[in-house]
């Protein structure tokens with residue numbers, strides 16, 4: 001009898017399964033819209049060359065990572081006018097990309113959050129949120145977010161659910177470019193959401209995996225986070241540099257907590273270190289050096305902001321082209337949601353059966369929830385994609 005004979009077979013990862021099916025498909029015209037990865041990242045090699053040329057040592061970073069990176073990441077998220085940043089009351093640690101930031105956050109909240117150890121996430125949310133938070137020991141609950149009839153935000157349902165949560169609940173908010181729906185609240189709606197969260201005395205946790213990717217402007221995409229802080233909230237934040245810097249495999253991210261004072265920040269910092277040390281001791285340095293070079297070198301920073309804008313604009317353009325092509329084909333459905341939504345992903349409104357048909361009959365691969373990665377659309381394949389969607393949905 002083997003020691004592990006009782007280990008059951010786990011289900012495969014939904015998204016990696018799509019990539020496998022895509023790879024097996026012999027069609028020359030196949031399209032993969034499953035994974036959210038943007039490949040056009042010209043800024044990276046330049047910054048990377050700079051880091052390599054500096055011939056830096058490979059010594060350990062401290063537990064909270066490369067200090068230059070932490071300060072630059074905080075500045076990018078919170079902005080130069082941020083009161084807590086200027087007052088030195090943001091506890092910041094480098095993390096293993098966005099996932100690692102969420103996981104440190106989950107562990108910190110599990111250990112120190114004074115209220116109920118439950119966190120509310122939107123329905124739907126990034127598929128990994130539930131696993132990350134429940135593996136951190138938190139109970140995971142949900143609030144309404146997406147309205148499948150309008151293929152848009154269920155704003156009333158969301159606010160109603162926030163008001164119904166027990167006082168002092170933890171709530172996870174996607175800062176911008178909501179994954180998987182691509183549906184974001186407007187600035188006006190964010191103001192009301194902030195009020196409702198405040199009224200309930202709830203604790204906001206922002207997940208910002210796509211800063212810059214939604215509007216093309218990193219400040220604009222940080223609106224929700226910065227507005228909440230102006231309103232007196234003290235959120236915590238998970239940042240990822242995977243998408244906006246094309247540093248996917250380098251795993252560059254940050255977890256931060258806004259506190260009430262430098263003294264409180266020091267206490268929080270000390271406890272984050274105590275959490276990180278037995279998890280992985282300290283984070284890798286190379287990617288963080290690339291990111292901080294991009295953020296701190298004025299010329300590289302300018303170039304990068306231009307490229308982020310270019311990526312966002314290309315995505316916005318592909319959305320418009322997809323909608324236009326569907327309309328030209330005579331589709332009887334409204335496709336306004338494709339251009340109303342924002343960020344890397346679009347929720348098409350296609351059901352699981354239609355998505356299966358899309359893959360089996362048209363070699364177009366994406367998740368069964370109807371989400372497509374707009375980053376995978378090009379001016380070359382958009383026509384064929386529209387035809388496939390039209391044939392499946394009408």
Ligand code: PLP
Pocket residue numbers: 036096097098099100126174179207209239240241242248253
């Ligand atoms: N949060 C959201 C909403 C995401 O969509 C992702 C990636 O897809 C992440 C966090 C974390 O990604 P990473 O760990 O690659 O930074």
